[in-house]
Amino acid sequence: MKHIKVLGTGCANCTNTLTLVEAVAKAKGVEIQLEKVEDLQQIMMLGVMSTPGVVIDGQVVHAGGVPSRSKVESWF
Secondary structure (H helix, E strand, C coil), X not given: CEEEEEECCCCHHHHHHHHHHHHHHXXXXXXXXXXXXXXXXXXXXXXXXCCCEEEECCEEXXXXXXXXXXXXHHHC
């Protein structure tokens, strides 16, 4: 199971990223543990200065803007 964090303060792009990650994982049949991180201090500690950001198993894989569906699919 992959542990995925979507980083962002609750903006529309952050919500869209969360929904996209969830939808792609479900479509591919991948079990994930999805977490939304809205605390700015935690986000900055992960080194993300532009949200939304995505962290998979402790590794930042995306920051700034909603990732493309094909990019999200490549994570699974």
